[in-house]
Amino acid sequence: DADVTQTPRNRITKTGKRIMLECSQTKGHDRMYWYRQDPGLGLRLIYYSFDVKDINKGEISDGYSVSRQAQAKFSLSLESAIPNQTALYFCATSDPGTSGGYNEQFFGPGTRLTVL
Amino acid sequence: QQQVKQSPQSLIVQKGGISIINCAYENTAFDYFPWYQQFPGKGPALLIAIRPDVSEKKEGRFTISFNKSAKQFSLHIMDSQPGDSATYFCAASTPGGTSYGKLTFGQGTILTVHP
Numbered sequence: 001d002a003d004v005t006q007t008p009r010n011r012i013t014k015t016g017k018r019i020m021l022e023c024s025q026t027k028g029h030d031r032m033y034w035y036r037q038d039p040g041l042g043l044r045l046i047y048y049s050f051d052v053k054d055i056n057k058g059e060i061s062d063g064y065s066v067s068r069q070a071q072a073k074f075s076l077s078l079e080s081a082i083p084n085q086t087a088l089y090f091c092a093t094s095d096p097g098t099s100g101g102y103n104e105q106f107f108g109p110g111t112r113l114t115v116l
Numbered sequence: 117q118q119q120v121k122q123s124p125q126s127l128i129v130q131k132g133g134i135s136i137i138n139c140a141y142e143n144t145a146f147d148y149f150p151w152y153q154q155f156p157g158k159g160p161a162l163l164i165a166i167r168p169d170v171s172e173k174k175e176g177r178f179t180i181s182f183n184k185s186a187k188q189f190s191l192h193i194m195d196s197q198p199g200d201s202a203t204y205f206c207a208a209s210t211p212g213g214t215s216y217g218k219l220t221f222g223q224g225t226i227l228t229v230h231p
Contacts, residue, residue, distance in 0.1 A: 040224075041223060042205060042222050043160070043205060043224075044221070045218065045219075048218065103148070104150070106161075107161065108159050109158060110158075
C-alpha cells in the first residue's frame with residue numbers, strides 16, 4: 001500500500017550494529033504497529049502505538065525499541081543486531097473509526113533485514 | 117504462546133479446485149476474525165473478515181466458515197485461480213480496552229494454484 005512506506009526495503013548489517021527501520025504513513029491513522037515475519041511463525045507483534053504519546057510492547061519486544069516521532073512516523077530500532085533478528089519487518093496502521101470498528105490494518109511493503 | 121493455530125503450512129491445488137485453510141483459536145474473548153492475503157514482495161492486505169455472530173460470510177469466491185463451539189474458522193477459495201497463489205494469514209482480536217485492535221496472527225499458509 002503506497003500510503004504506508006518503509007525504508008530501507010532491504011538491509012544487510014553485521015552483528016552488534018545499531019540499525020533503524022523507518023515507517024511513514026499518509027493515511028492519517030493514529031494507530032501504528034511493527035511486526036516481524038518469519039517462515040512458519042507468521043506475523044508477530046513487536047511494538048504498537050495507539051497515538052503519539054502511547055507506546056506498548058508486543059509479544060516479542062526484547063532487543064527492539066521504537067520511537068513515535070509524529071502521528072505519521074514510527075521507527076523501529078535494533079540496538080545491537082544479532083543474527084536471529086534476520087527477518088522480514090512490516091509496519092502497519094489502522095483506524096477503527098473509519099473501518100466500521102473492524103480495525104483493518106494497512107501494511108507497508110516490508111523491510112528485509114539480514115544480520116550477518 | 118501461539119493463540120491462533122493455522123494449517124496447513126503449504127497447499128497446492130489445481131486451477132478450478134477448492135482451497136481450504138483452517139484456523140483454531142484458544143481465547144474465547146476473540147470477537148473479530150480476519151483473513152489477510154500476501155503476495156510476494158508485498159505487505160499483507162485484508163481479504164475478508166467475520167464476527168462470531170454469523171457462521172458464514174461470502175465475498176465472491178472467498179468464504180469464511182466459523183464454528184464458535186469448536187473455536188475454529190476456515191477460509192474456502194472456490195474455483196481457485198493461479199492469481200490466488202499467495203500466503204494467507206488468519207488472525208483474531210479482542211474487543212475493548214488497551215488490547216483493542218491488536219491482532220494475533222496464525223502461522224500462514226503458502227497457497228500455490230497450478231494452471
